[in-house]
Amino acid sequence: MNVRLPQPADFSAPPSPAQLQRWSDADAALRPARLAALRARARSEGVDAVLLTAHADARYFSGICFGPNDEPTAGVSGWLLISSDAFAIFADSRYTVQARREATLATPLDPGSDPGAAIAAWATANGVRKLAADPGAIRHAVWERIVAAGSGIELVPAKGWSAELRAVKDATEIERIAAACAVADRALAALLPKIVDGATEAELAWLLERGMREGGAEALAFDVAALAGGNAALPHGNPGARPFKNGEVALFDFGAQVAGYRSDMTRTLFVGSASDDDLALYQRVLDGQQAAISALRSAAERGDAALPSGREADNITRAAMAGAPGIYEHGLGHGIGLQTHEAPSLSRGASERPLPSPTVFSVEPGIYLEDRIGIRIEDLVAIDLAGRSLRTLTLFPSAPLITG
């Protein structure tokens, strides 16, 4: 079945320092427009300012870059306060130098030990009466403190304003996601000779991580999942001492981060051999995935008035897989960029509004038979309605592949 196994050299090399600099310059040039778009949203919603707390937002709007594990220790550093004419970034003493260097448009503000009071003080000083914030992101104690400390400040629940802006990707963002896909594609191609009977999940997870980290990834997008046989039926499994075995599947779900942007891919390979039954299941998943991708491609290439919704895309795959056993309970896909999971969502519960454009998301149906087998195929696609195109960014082949 395998005419030729994919080779690392089939995929793009990691970006050069000059390319990284061009991307950094592009971000700096785009940042004022991003701020303007958020301010326009605030104005149209009748609020005076917006509070943002995610590190992805901090990077997108201000340029400050936290490490992948900075979240737990950064505390409230990296929070943004944006009004029509002011822009502040929280940076405690550990981050003030970094904020001065990286968040050049923003004014560093020390949150001290009472960030709620610091926010209220900033609002008062900047004439902000209505402040938009996401109650699903802000901790209860901070929310209450802002209200208590800021006499007359109204906190307006707001959700997804920045996520909606970030869902629409510019060309240089898509280039970076494609570069992260190539790092992952290449690492899996290099791993193929090691995916043999007896290798353990934990060993191969580490080799795949090491391949990405030494092959252009500044970080992982998330922990590598390397799951053998029946373990592949667990949507979230931690790689352990379980060995891969001839005739079973080897499922790898992994992603890289390049210049801040992330990839996410899943391949389910067969170790040594594959039964006809398992190959038939694989084909059901692949057909289901291609059904949604084809429909989205047609809509884009025809130049429809609007793209299908994320809910419709999920429906298309479920309809194509009807009658198969163990059809996925999770969503069909998710947007990706500075975060591994971001807007838009493609799932049964997703919005019925058309997908944004241009945007990038995963398409990842699966079949899971508990304790026996799990098969998932995940690719990232970039869709551009105005450009009448859909492009698959994951270039590692998705046809069934037997290793070893």
Next chain:
Amino acid sequence: MNVRLPQPADFSAPPSPAQLQRWSDADAALRPARLAALRARARSEGVDAVLLTAHADARYFSGICFGPNDEPTAGVSGWLLISSDAFAIFADSRYTVQARREATLATPLDPGSDPGAAIAAWATANGVRKLAADPGAIRHAVWERIVAAGSGIELVPAKGWSAELRAVKDATEIERIAAACAVADRALAALLPKIVDGATEAELAWLLERGMREGGAEALAFDVAALAGGNAALPHGNPGARPFKNGEVALFDFGAQVAGYRSDMTRTLFVGSASDDDLALYQRVLDGQQAAISALRSAAERGDAALPSGREADNITRAAMAGAPGIYEHGLGHGIGLQTHEAPSLSRGASERPLPSPTVFSVEPGIYLEDRIGIRIEDLVAIDLAGRSLRTLTLFPSAPLITG
């Protein structure tokens, strides 16, 4: 100055599978007592149940182990609800199998898309009227939803109950922290020949990470900091393309995770040579660190009625360093265990109550001269008042060391 550079073989080998199994068995045996202690606290505070949301608590009380990067995607999975006679763990469909396998004392509960309502429903079904939760950990929307959905349920703000229990370490927890220290010690010893003029921060950060990951660490405790020369004055710097240079310092702040428990150490090495001025600064930091450690050791060995407080310990080091330039603004140290930063705190703002016992914490004073040099020395110590002992768990020497 260097009689002999530390070698990897100077430090303990990674734990064997049998040792890992003994630790896992010890946890299982201790878990009922941990639950009983939390229930006693709830009773003494007059509440009917406790809500816990940290993954460290999930592991400590229930046994479920999330991966280091599970936090962002796990959503509300791993939240615990503990009353006098019920014990539930939130596990959405991605985690139900794992919860059944690992959290054997707890009942899995699907949070669905409305965790606040699920908590309220559980409380009602279990006769819980007063539910303790940490407003600094729960998001505002969830807090409000519990109150709105649970007619008559009172949310009682509670902070640090589990952290206080976890601050007191049993012998097998200290063994695991010591094992994580040894993994880090060994990795740094193996790195020494690479710390030479021209090597970059990012290269050495990766080699140190790789050394830990291939030398017994299941994960990092946090991102490696590898900082050259003036960059070492940044308390939180991301390793970049800056090269180490002869005559400058190389600061490494890093830690490993072994069987769930973490280490944290900092060494500031001199590349090639060291000026007398810089060696004198180094000695000021080392003397300051040893002042606190000696005072704590004396208190433990004498069998004082109580240990000094975290605030006193910090004061002792600051007094010993008085007059030195650029004395650290951060705290002297922090507890460590399942989390890199946990109770107790040793700092100017720390509690004036005696330190708990037995416990493990870092002692990490520093001197930072912006753009010129940063020096920090960080060791973990285990103190046991009843056992009349203080033991340094970080065994890599802290005397000044010149590489290359």
